[in-house]
Amino acid sequence: MLVRRLHTVLACAAAVSLGLVAVAPAQAVEGPAPDPRDAKAMRDMATAMAATAKYADERQAIKDGYVPKGQECMTNPFGVGAMNYHYVKQANWGSKDPARPTALLYSRDKDKNGRRRLETVEWMSTDRDQDLKTSDDRPSMFGLPFDGPMPGHWAGMPKHYDLHMWAYKKNPAGRFHNWNTALTCPIKPPTPGNPAAAHGHGH
Incomplete structure (x- = not known):
């Protein structure tokens, strides 16, 4: 419990120092999470939330160059x-x-105004040698290693690493767990030849 309290206190302090008022501070999580004693990680989390809060409005994301890619919903092929x-x-x-x-993840469903809700922010980086068996170039942020390497999720996307931060939607598995265990996709017949169907995250 002491670690949880410390995590929240440090995150709140970082948020306040950056002028974050309307955005919720980082909370302790059950899954992968930065060391709450890592002041830089706490500041970086607050920075990420401050910088992306404006994208709660999907129109602002599109205006700033974020383009919809891949499927509207991807199911974890390894579990929940x-x-x-x-x-x-x-x-x-x-x-x-x-x-x-690199990416903003929005809800599949739309609100009464026909807009999607911001849920997640994500950083992506190319696997240098494009060999899924090696990972000597694995990046890290917030004191956490990126997930991967993994295949691309849509046509033209290289083998890569990525890191998710569920800044705007609670994830029972943890703020930095790639799959949100509270989400499910509608059951659809598989689309032949769709590379996004094999999303290679493996937590």
Whole structure:
């Protein structure tokens, strides 16, 4: 419990120092999480949330160059959970800047105004040798290693690493767990030849 309290206190302090008021601070999680004693990780988390809060409005994400990619919903092929619609900004590919995520993940369902809800921010980086058996170039952020390497999820996407931060939707598995165990996808017949069907996350 002491670690949980410390995590929350440090995250709140980082958020306040960056002027975060309307965005919820990082909370302790059950899954992968930064060391709460790592002040830089706490600051970087607050920076990521401050920089992406404006994308709660899907129109702002599109205006800033985030483009819908892949399926509206992907099911974890290794167990429980799913993730929703990826909006990708190619100019941010390979970014490890907390303020410049590669992708924003939005809800599959739309609100009464016909807009999707922001759920997750994600950073993606190309696997240098395109060999899924090696990982000597694995990036890290917030003191956590990226997941992967894994195949691309849509046509033209290289083998890569990625890291999710469920900043805007609670994930029972943990804020940095790639799959949200509270989400499920509608049951649909598989689409032949769709590379996104084999999303290679393996937590």
